[in-house]
Amino acid sequence: MTEIFGYPLPVILGQLMLGLVNGSFYAMLSLGLAVIFGLLGVVNFAHGAFYMLGAFAAYIGLETLGINYWFALVLSPLVVGAFGIVLERLFLRHLYKLDPLYGLLLTFGLALIFEGVMRYFYGSSGSSYPVPDALQGVFNLGFMILPIYRAWVIVASITICLGTWFIIERTSLGATLRAATENPRLVQAFGINVPVIVMLTYGAGVGLAALAGVLSAPVIQVSPLMGSSLVVVVFAVVVIGGMGSILGAIVSGLALGMVEGATKVIYPEASNIVVFVIMAIVLVLRPAGLFGRE
């Protein structure tokens, strides 16, 4: 059997693939965080909770109404995104003129509320969500076995990330968005309704987190606590990548997922902390982040 540094190749590739799956979630979440922070100046601590709610929306939809995976993929982000918009109107918009730390604290409180409520109804242990029929089975690539669903997650999320990047960087809607990030008052003076853009952006960012939640539902256990540990890693990813850059968020998300996967093969004990260690190293060498500017 082929070996690299004494580890069998299929094991390495399998873990790298798993890492890439996790990395796609990091990428989608840090992308949403970056977009929301750019326009609202709010670090959305509830991002992990929205990811969890997205997965739960799919799970509840399937259990109670029999909504299948493909519809959940569309409906869950819409429902959770709409919920995010309601929260933006009710709470967040009061904080835009204040120190960004208040936004962080408010969304932290919201995250606690969502987690507590879901834990009351569904307990702390996870429930499993079935892989849709069309994506069951594996590809046998000869040198490794690749479950179809994992391949689908990676392809789907990279497509979504690049699509978001395209909308923001290459369309006129994105240009308006970027202009509103730079100078909201001037954009308002051109007759564009900036508060509505802000509201929809928050909804879109939250929807993106929910979409990541639906994609992740069949690969991990759907549980109320699935978001709270993830959001910390995503924060570290954002610090490493630098919050200013969309592509930076995507690339560092995917790369760190793979590094985590590789660590699981080489030194499993450190796989939980490797992202934080990398963050510490980046802070020493390039405090603004790999893609950030200051």
Add this chain to the structure above:
Amino acid sequence: MQRSLLIFYIVLVLCGLVAPWLNIYPVYLMTFYSFAIFACAFNLLLGFGGMLSFGHAAYFGLGAYVTSWLTTAQHWGTVPAILAGMATAMLAGLAIGTLAIRRSGIYFAMITLALGQLVYFICLQAPFTGGENGIQGVPRGTLLGLVHLRSDYVMYYFVLALLVLVFLGIRRIVSSPFGQVLKAIRENEPRAISLGYDVNRYKLLVFVLSASIAGLGGSLKALVLGFATLTDVMQGNSGEVILMTLLGGAGTFLGPVVGSGIVVTLQDVLSDRVGSWVTVIIGAIFVLCVLAFRKGIVGEFLAWRQRRAARLRLAPAAAQASPAGQA
């Protein structure tokens, strides 16, 4: 210190002295005081240093773990074990602080959160922490071999004395020239730099101080309750200390004490009645604090007194009205 404020403090300390004899469970009071020390330490960093750390549970937890391990497995005395717990928290604060002060504002918060999580994972996997079980049956030992701390009442006065010491110590730090420079940095960092202050050294020093005092809070909590577990180092604990400080009033001296009293009492009263709704209630208080009263209870009270004093000063009849002091 104003005379009226001094009298107020003396009354508070007297209340503390008689409290265990008023049919209030001493262990509950001691838990409250341990968290009050933790919150005072956190407030030193947030309220007076202007830095929001989202990973302060790391220092609290390290203090708790190191003290517990030294007293149970290594049979150290209580006081050396507490000092070692504080020293460990201080070293962790030095390492994490050095990294975190390279960024400010929300990045600072995210970095401290991530590094706090790093400490959590280390505690989860390190051989001496007992993993998921934690360290149980921590003995309270003696106070330098003189007095046994087994009795709740003796232990109570020990913890109360330390809380008073921490409280006065922080007042002293804040009113010292060092504290004044900190204030200048918080208000306008570029200006402080241009005045020639080595801003990063000041920030690091207050971070390390805060971490060591947080470690003291953790050590005491472990001795009072007799265990150190993963809950002490978890993200949720970092959130709670933020809430205590925010609810009581960040940047006021008494705020963290008031806030920790409320949060500890809430948890004590609610946890067996409403179960997992405690998290929801804590989250709701967070939202309420941020939206409705950002100054916190003590902060709002001081602001109210200041407004009233200003009104009285305008009225000619009230020429003798005293200016508002700081509680």
